[in-house]
Amino acid sequence: MLIDVHSHLTFKAFEKDLDEVIERAKNAGVVAILCSGVDHESNVKVLELSKKQSIIKSSLGIYPLDAVGLGHYDDVPRETRAIDVDAEIEFIRKNKDNIISIGEIGLDKSPEEPKLKEQEEVFWKAIKLAEEIKKPIVVHTRKAEKECIEILESSKIKNVVLHCFTGNLKLVKKAEDLNFYLSIPTIITRLKHFQEVVEKISLNNILTETDAPYLSHIKGERSEPSHIKETIKIIAQIKKITEEEAENIIFSNYQKIFLKK
């Protein structure tokens, strides 16, 4: 009953062996893999993949840096042309019955000049769409954790997953108070921050993710959904429960946020 709420299986890193990767996930006990698009090309691929493989759930996104022409998620050098945001919003709306959530969306202040105002406009458009079509959102918050939480708090949106949230523990607590979910990547095995997050918040606010192919529990390696078990082991240790209990609660969290009608 393992869940991966955030991955990018349509990225180049999985081009050669995607079927094996999905097979390994199933064998490891993974029952749902949310695949996040970041731009039009990947959104189209995510939809196609979810039609072929029932374990794959579509999450269509507008990556904050791509949205304003500041680079690309997979770091492949390419023309940094901004996404046509309004067209992509329309595309997501049109596909609302084929998707489980919207994301990843959010803010990213890692560039020196992040065009934050523009990013915020895009983020708001995506949030409004999520409210309109009643979907949860998966949020990217790199170096803009506080700004993201402020915007989310001032919106009406309730079903929020903060993916790979590296904000300080005060913000972590704040997110929990707002009843958001924090999805914990497998890098928790070697990153104390996420161990502290798990210590700090209730298991009722925790989900698991890989962000595959990124954030592997083994430095320098590609991550994949079959690795989710590594996170469950650590969560069980920290919360002093069995792995099975941890799995069950996280599965029920997944149902609550993504499958409720």
Ligand SMILES: [Zn+2]
């Ligand atoms: Zn991601």
